[in-house]
Amino acid sequence: MMLSEIIPSHRLARMLMRGVRTVLDYLGFDHDPTLDQVVYVAVIVVMAVALGWLTRVAVLWGARKFVSLRKSAMAENMLKQKVLLHCSHILPPLAMLALIPLALRYGTELRSFCVSALQIYLVITIAIAVNAIVGFVWRIYDARQNTRNLPLKGILNTMQGIVWLVAVIIAVSIALDKSPVVLLTGLGAFAAALMLVFKDSILGFVAGIQLAQNNMLHVGDWIVVPSTPANGVVLDMSLTTVKVQNFDNTIVTLPPYTLVSSSFQNWRGMKDSGARRIMRSILVETNSVVPVTPESTAAIAAKLPILKTFVEKAAATPVFDPGLAVVNGTVDTNLGLLRAYLCEYILSRPEFDHTEQLLVRTLSPTSCGIPLEIYCFTSTTAWTAYEAIQSALFEHIAAVAPLFGLKLFNYTGTLDSERIEVVDDVTKPEVQS
Template identity: 40%
Template sequence: MEQLTTTFYAQPLWAQTIIGLALLAFASLALNYVLKHVILRLAAPYLDRKTKTIDKSATWLATAAPLLVISRGIALVPNLPAEVYDLVRNVAQALIVLSVAMAIVKALSYANELYERLPRSRNRPIKGYVQVVKILVLCGAAIILISVLIDQSPLLLLSGLGAITAVLLLVFKDTILSLVASVQLTTNDMLRVGDWITMPSMDADGDVIDISLHTVKVQNFDKTITTIPTHRLVSDAFQNWRGMAESGGRRIKRSIVLDQNTIRFLDDEEVLDLKKFKMLKTYLADKREEIAEWNARELDGEDAPVNARRLTNIGTLRAYMIAYLQWHPRIGDGFTMLVRQMAPGPQGVPIEIYCFTDTTSWGEYENIQGDIFDHLLAIVPEFDLALFQEPTGRDMSAALAR
C-alpha cells in the first residue's frame, strides 16, 4: 500500500488528477452496476410483477447512490481546481435531488395503482390528489436543486416567493381551478370512471375512462376521445347516466301519432268484435258495465246517443297498449308505466308510451323498444285508426289518380 501511495504521488500533478478522476468514475460505475444489475435483480421476485412503476422508482433511487459517491469523492481527487470541484459537487448533488424526487413521484404513481385495484377506487378516485402531491414534490425539488446549483440556502429562494406570488397564481391558475373541481367532484360523488355522461357543450357523449387533476377523458360511442378540463365539469352542466345504470332499467319514451280524422265512437257490434283480443276482455266487460250504469243513472230514460257515454276506438287502443306493456316480459317491474294521450296538434294526436325495460344494455334496449313499437304500429288498424304522416309522393300520386 505504501509503495502504491509513493508511486501515485511520484506522478506529475496532472496525472494524479486524471488517475483520481478515473478511480472515482470507476467506483461510481461499479456501484451503479452492482445496485441495478445485481441487487435489483435479486429483489425482482419480491417486487410487484403487475406493474413496472415500482421498478422505475427503485431504479431512480439506486441512481442516487453513485451520484452520492461522486459528490463526496470529488474532494479526494488531488490538484483539482476549486471551481471544478464546486461545479462537480453541486451538479452531483443536484442530480441526487432530482433522482430522489423522481423516485418519490414513481412511488406515488405506484401507490395510486395499488389503490385503483381496490373496488372502492371506482367511487373515490385519488389520482387528482396524487398529482397535486407530485407537483408539490417536484416544486420542492426544483427549489432545492436551484439552491444547490447556486450554492445558496433554499430559504433565500423561498424568501423571494412573496414577490412572485401573483405570477405563480397566474401560471398555476388552471391547476388551482382543477384541484378545487377535483375535490368537489370526488366529495359530492359527481363522477366516476366508467360513468356514461353527456356534455353537449364539449361534444362529449360516452364513458369516462380517466379522471386526472387537469382533465377528464371521455370515450365517445364512436370511439373518439373527448378531453374535458376538470373545472368545466363543475362550471358547466353535464348529464350523468349512472342512476339509470344502477336502477337496472332504461326508459322508453316514444309516441305513436294517430290521424285525428279516424277517431270515433264504437258501436255494440264493434265492441263485441274487439273481444277477440284476449288482453281486452276484462277491460271491455268492466268498461261496458260502468258505462251502462252511468247511462241508466244519468240519462233517466233518454235514448239520444249523443247524450250517452260510449267507448271510443282511441280509448280502447290505449287500454290495449297498457295491457300489452303489463304483459310484456321485458318491461321492468317497480318502474313508472304510462300510456298517455298528448295534446292534439297539426301532426295528429300523439299517444306516448312511457315505461322502463328490465335491462340497461344498449343493444337489448333497442331490440325491446323496436319489438314493442313494431307490434303497436301494426295493431293500430285493428281499431279502425290510422297513423299520421306527412303526405308523400305516393300519396299525391294516389290522390291524382282518383
C-alpha cells in the first residue's frame, strides 16, 4: 500500500505537505514523493506527541500555580499524592486522536489500527486517573472521618479493581470491535475461572466487610492470632492482606479471612478501658503460715499503718461483715493479714485502678507452697509503666512478707541444712529434742 493512499487530501493536509516539501528543498534533498510522505507522517506523529506532552506540562504548571496562590491543604495533598499528574496522562492520547485526521485518510486500515490503539491508551489513562481520584478521596475520608479506624482499604481495593475490570472490558471490546455488552454476556462461561483467579480477593473482600460490620478489627489494634506468629499491632489492612508488626519489629502478613475463619485475641478493649490486668501469684511456704495473736497483730499494724483500720474494724466485728468484702483478709493468720494488707496497699496507690475488680486470694496448695494470687488492674495500659508497676508490687510483697513471719518459696536445688542432718553418709530427718 502506497503512503499516498493513506495520507488525507484535505486543504490543511495539502498545506502541511507543501511546507514539508519546502523544508526538504531548502535542506537540499531531491524531489521524491515517497520521502515527502514519510517525512510528513513523521512530522504529524512528532507534533501529536509534542502537543500532548506540552499540554500536560502546561496543565500541571497551571495547577501548581493555582495551588500556590490558593494555599489550600486539599489541593496541596492532591499534588503531593500525584493526583493531577495521573489525571494529566489523559491529554496526550486526546491530542494524538485530534491530529489523526491530518496524518491518515479516513477508511484506511492503518488509521483504524492507530485510532483503536489510541482509544485503548485513552481508556487506560482514564482508569489510572479515576483510581487516583478514588484513592485520594479515600485517604481524605480515612484521615478525617474514619474515627473508628475501620478497615476500609479493602473496599478501596475493590472499587479500584472494578474500575480496572471495566477498563479491561472496554479495551478488549475496542480491540475486537465488539460491543461491551456482547463481552459481558460471555463472561458467564468464565465465572469459575474468574472465581479461582480472584479467590483471595473475593474472600478478603467478604472478610473485610465482616470485620468492619462487626467492629472486630481496627488499624492500630494489638492482636494475637494463635494459629500464626502474629502478636503485635495492626499496621494496614487491604483486600488480600492484614499486616501486623510484632513487638520485635518483625512483620507478619496474613489473609483477612484467617481472622474470620479462626479465633484471634484483640486487646483493644483493654486499651479503651484505660486499665490493664495484673494476675500473678507468688508462693508462700506452708509451714510459715501460723495463727496470730492480738498482740502480734497490733505489732504488725504498728509497723504498717494502712493495716490499722482493717484490724480495728475486724476486731469490732466478730461476725463476717460484707463491708469487709472489698478488703479480703482475716486476722486469724499471718497470711490472712498479708492478704488484707495487700488489698489496703493497692487501694491506697494511685497507679492502680480502684474501679476494677480487686482480689488477693490463695490458690490450691502445691508441693512448693501456697500460691498467693494478686488480681488487680493498673490505671495505665502503657507497656513500660505497666511492667514497672507490676514489678514494684511484687518487690514490695517480697520485702514485707518477713514482717508477717512468712517465708516465700525459694528453690535452691540443695537440701535445707536446718531440717536435714547427714550422719554416716545416710540422710535422715533431724530428731527434735
